[in-house]
Amino acid sequence: MNTKQLTAAMAISDQAGTARAGLVSDGSRASRVPVAIEGAPIRIENIAKQYGSTTAVSGIDLDIRAGEFLSLLGPSGSGKTTLLMMLAGFEMPSAGRLILGASDITRLAPNKRNIGMVFQRYALFPHMTVYQNIAYPLRMRKVPKAEIPERVERALSMVQLNGFGDRMPNQLSGGQQQRVAVARALVFEPPVLLMDEPLSALDKKMRERMQIEIKQLQQRLGVTVVYVTHDQEEALTMSDRIAVMGNGQIQQVGTAFELYERPATPFVADFIGxxxxxxxxxxxxxxxxxxxxxxxxxxxxxxxxxxxxxxxxxxxxxxxxxxxxxxxxxxxxxxxxxxxxxxxxxxxxxxxxxxxxxxxxxxxxxxxxxxxxxxxxxxxxxxxxxxxxxxxxxxxxxxxxx
Ligand SMILES: Nc1ncnc2c1ncn2[C@@H]1O[C@H](COP(=O)(O)OP(=O)(O)OP(=O)(O)O)[C@@H](O)[C@H]1O
Ligand SMILES: [Mg+2]
Missing domain, CATH: 2.40.50.140 (Nucleic acid-binding proteins)
Structure with missing residues (x-):
């Protein structure tokens, strides 16, 4: 990811904030809690992406409900990241339409979409401390200065990084860097959050802990999440529904139970369990x-x-x-x-x-x-x-x- 994309990604989060409800406050610091937000539904209509002679994604139709946790699960090269990048606006579809809420966003610039994103590879601002990285979307959204330390602190503790605020990204392990990226995307609590293998760099224990944290946060907020993973256990644990991808297409969409007990194709039968x-x-x-x-x-x-x-x-x-x-x-x-x-x-x-x-x-x-x-x-x-x-x-x- 280059700096331009990164800045655009951060701007996405800023946009998202304008659509979400503010904070409830009766004047005391402790009572400031995020309001439940309305996650936006997403409609993917006959979406395709061609890179030269490579078909990365073809003929994808998918309705994602408001507030749903939907995972894209599939082997390497099945088109998961490509589909997510089209949702975020970093890749233009070769065909099809993307609808967010009531708006056609197919041709909309990334920073005009109400979408937050965590990328597969670490994408922290290298010249900012951990604290500044996480505070960035809040500052851009003009969250009152007095609220920022508390919210950054909360985001840090969510990813088990209390006390790391003063570190620079290059003083963190890869896993820690990605946890900061997760904190930075979640600190803002956007109505739609896209995540591309956000936990793949973490060890098993931390990954399982984070799975629960992210899921709980998603449920508390009502945010719509599209979550890319090739780890079926992760998908089964976290998702309301899972879309199994193979060869650039969605092979089946369903609950963990439906996919396991009624696989539609041998590919799904073989891939799940x-x-x-x-x-x-x-x-x-x-x-x-x-x-x-x-x-x-x-x-x-x-x-x-x-x-x-x-x-x-x-x-x-x-x-x-x-x-x-x-x-x-x-x-x-x-x-x-x-x-x-x-x-x-x-x-x-x-x-x-x-x-x-x-x-x-x-x-x-x-x-x-x-x-x-x-x-x-x-x-x-x-x-x-x-x-x-x-x-x-x-x-x-x-x-x-x-
Ligand atoms: N910029 C690009 N130019 C050409 N081909 C691409 C490009 N991006 C992706 N592809 C191809 O599109 C297909 C889907 O790639 P994609 O990155 O979406 O897969 P993925 O499911 O995210 O895989 P992984 O689990 O390894 O991240 C692959 O065959 C890949 O080589
Ligand atoms: Mg990928």
Missing amino acids: KMNFIPSRCIAVDDECIVVRVIGDVLIRLPRDQVRGGLSPVAGDMLELAIRPERVRIEKLGRSVGSGVSGVVEARAYVGAFQSYVVRLADGTMLHVQSQSGESSDCSFEERQSVDITFEPTALHAFRGD
Whole structure:
């Protein structure tokens, strides 16, 4: 980020302030608390961004509710930052429209948008102290001088940096610098806040603490947050909804539960949590169920509402069945009832709360299996032990096969 962008970014925060309610005060310093603000809704309409022959983002439609915490989650290069930069105004879309509240902001300069931003890389003013950095948006907004020390102090304590006000940015670790950047964006409490991997430089404990702090602040203020991360645990912890991005497109938008329990595509199924994929063929369909054949000759009846991606399979279609490791049952040979298949334990690990196995099935399919740990021993099954495997039919998802 260059100085021009940085200054523009700070100006964004200044703008945001004019739209938010002021402070309540009955005259005593202690009672000055921020008023709940109305977060603005954001509508993203058919947005695309092309860099030469590279399509960074294409055909994105997304409605973000006022006061919502929405995460953009996806692997590296999936277009998360590009989408955020278009929202902030630092990149112009190649096509589509962006609506903030009731205004079309597609062509609006960054400093005319009511948006605050925390960037992926540290973007502090290098010649200002930590205190001055955080106070900057307040000074620009002409917050009364007497209020500034208290609000800066509060922002500093929020990111666990009390006492660091006099340091220069180059006297801080990378993680500390980014925490100052978070404090500087939040000190202003803008109605819309964009954050691009703001915690990725922090260690795990601090990251988890900050996740809760940011979430609580967002809820207290009612600010709309669009939060970019490639850390699914972070997204699951913080978000009201998550938009999973892959190849410049939104693959699915939903709550953590919806994405985990009803993934719309194999990409989402694979990206959120762990998933086993098993090739299968549909051999019969009726009104309620489809019947599939897997692993040689095992037949499974699958309720139709577990067929994903709007598919209507007919007999003969190849399907990809998916099941989570914790929904696969592993038992001693001969113990299973129903549609069991036999396999051999290839690897095993004790992972505290659960035991993790890799089981090779008769047709060579490798299956990840998790079962809850008991108290008596580390693992219930040995390597090379033959076992029975059963699939809960209600835990299976069917996707289009090759
Ligand atoms: N200025 C640019 N010029 C050319 N290509 C770009 C530019 N910015 C991004 N891209 C390309 O657009 C695609 C999306 O990049 P983007 O930075 O949005 O991904 P991301 O999801 O934020 O990834 P990461 O998790 O690594 O930050 C990538 O293929 C990237 O190489
Ligand atoms: Mg990025």
